[in-house]
Amino acid sequence: FPPAVFPLSCVVQNYSWGKVGLESEVAKLVASADPLVQIQPDQPYAELWMGTHPRGDALIRDNRIPQKTLGQWIADNPACLGAKVKDAFQGHLPFLFKVLSVNTALSVQAHPNKELAAKLHTQFPEHYPDANHKPEMAIALTPFEGMCGFRPVEEIVSFLQNVPELRALIGEVAAEQLERSGSDDPRGVSAALRVCFTRLMKSEKKFFVDQLNMLVKRISQEAAEGKDTSGSNGELLLRLHSQYPGDIGCFTIYFLNLVRLEPGEAMFLGANEPHAYLHGDCVEVMACSDNTVRAGLTPKFIDVLTLCEMLNYTPAPSSSKILPAAQSQLDPHVYLYDPPVPDFTIMRIEIPASIKLYLISAMDSASILLVIQGTAVGTSTAAASEMSLRRGSVLFVSANESISLHLSSPDGMLLFRACCLL
Numbered sequence: 001f002p003p004a005v006f007p008l009s010c011v012v013q014n015y016s017w018g019k020v021g022l023e024s025e026v027a028k029l030v031a032s033a034d035p036l037v038q039i040q041p042d043q044p045y046a047e048l049w050m051g052t053h054p055r056g057d058a059l060i061r062d063n064r065i066p067q068k069t070l071g072q073w074i075a076d077n078p079a080c081l082g083a084k085v086k087d088a089f090q091g092h093l094p095f096l097f098k099v100l101s102v103n104t105a106l107s108v109q110a111h112p113n114k115e116l117a118a119k120l121h122t123q124f125p126e127h128y129p130d131a132n133h134k135p136e137m138a139i140a141l142t143p144f145e146g147m148c149g150f151r152p153v154e155e156i157v158s159f160l161q162n163v164p165e166l167r168a169l170i171g172e173v174a175a176e177q178l179e180r181s182g183s184d185d186p187r188g189v190s191a192a193l194r195v196c197f198t199r200l201m202k203s204e205k206k207f208f209v210d211q212l213n214m215l216v217k218r219i220s221q222e223a224a225e226g227k228d229t230s231g232s233n234g235e236l237l238l239r240l241h242s243q244y245p246g247d248i249g250c251f252t253i254y255f256l257n258l259v260r261l262e263p264g265e266a267m268f269l270g271a272n273e274p275h276a277y278l279h280g281d282c283v284e285v286m287a288c289s290d291n292t293v294r295a296g297l298t299p300k301f302i303d304v305l306t307l308c309e310m311l312n313y314t315p316a317p318s319s320s321k322i323l324p325a326a327q328s329q330l331d332p333h334v335y336l337y338d339p340p341v342p343d344f345t346i347m348r349i350e351i352p353a354s355i356k357l358y359l360i361s362a363m364d365s366a367s368i369l370l371v372i373q374g375t376a377v378g379t380s381t382a383a384a385s386e387m388s389l390r391r392g393s394v395l396f397v398s399a400n401e402s403i404s405l406h407l408s409s410p411d412g413m414l415l416f417r418a419c420c421l422l
Helices: 025-033 070-076 083-088 114-123 153-162 164-170 172-180 186-201 205-224 234-243 248-254 304-310
Strands: 005-009 011-013 047-050 095-102 136-140 144-150 256-261 266-269 275-287 334-337 345-351 357-360 367-373 376-379 387-389 394-397 403-407 413-419
Touching: 005 387, 011 025, 025 047, 025 095, 095 367, 095 413, 136 144, 136 256, 136 345, 144 266, 153 164, 153 172, 153 186, 153 248, 164 172, 164 186, 164 205, 164 248, 172 186, 186 248, 186 304, 205 234, 205 248, 234 248, 248 256, 256 266, 256 275, 357 413
Parallel strands: none
Antiparallel strands: 005 394, 011 047, 047 095, 095 275, 136 266, 136 275, 144 256, 144 275, 334 345, 345 413, 357 403, 367 394, 367 413, 376 387, 376 403
């Protein structure tokens, strides 16, 4: 039998928003996994891709396997996905697993649902490269900040009253419509919110740049005088403006929730949910797609019309965006992050130092295993030889295969495992 459990060498993406050199969790993991890798101190290390995406197909680190990449190997051995996953996702690994190290904000964006993705892909294939939806889930490795979903209306109204530059961009009619919309009429609230946000995003460039400059000048003066600028969300405004001066995305902070995650906390981003990661390190899992509709905090192609049309305009508090982890009934060391989509699930595996032998159990899905801390030797009847695991190691585990970990670290282990539980 060819090996069905094997180590991977994964692709790094050096996007400009990434943390630089060894400040980046991505760089630290890569350097720890392979001591021969030279980390460039002035280079951003933004994302580590663990999967079969054509722009970052993982390399197989096992010279007994003829295929070079994970994508080729799965194409030749589709049964490794597990029977249900193979049938449901046409012989493809349904998720892409990542580590992100965010230094400056990512663009304000949303991902289409399947129906819209198919339509956009047909109309504009150069901007929307495939026909799949792209829900995502992020789990913090370090304190992590992002914007996600529309704030409760009373928070937006409060900003409309405290930030005259914002009110000027939206206009008096739309602002009053939102102020009058009652919580007893959720469709009326969503309609008013749609009008306000669309007016903001479609405002004339010269006009919004002038308003933004006035706002930044005013907040800077207030901050210099030691005044409290929280009523205008001043700290975040100045930070985003320093990263993307003159960008309309700076105003989205008045509409979108600021979500702060502690390590181990997760947020789930469904289709049509506006979001932007701001700072920190996380593991992320997403459906295999590149479809992103952007509208600010970016030099890339922006599609304001599509974004404003597609968004989910349901206001909700930031606490509602945090997805709790459930401790597994079968194994107290496993915590499940199971989002409301079938494409992926993540397990956080925490093995205490007192345990010297631990079984990574078999499941009816292919999975990818990432070591965040600790060292062990892994053995499996499906592996060609024993595998030394340390921080940054990544393993592909075929469906229905298990791994015994012989722990050698004094402080236990922390691993994340991405899979598909149908």
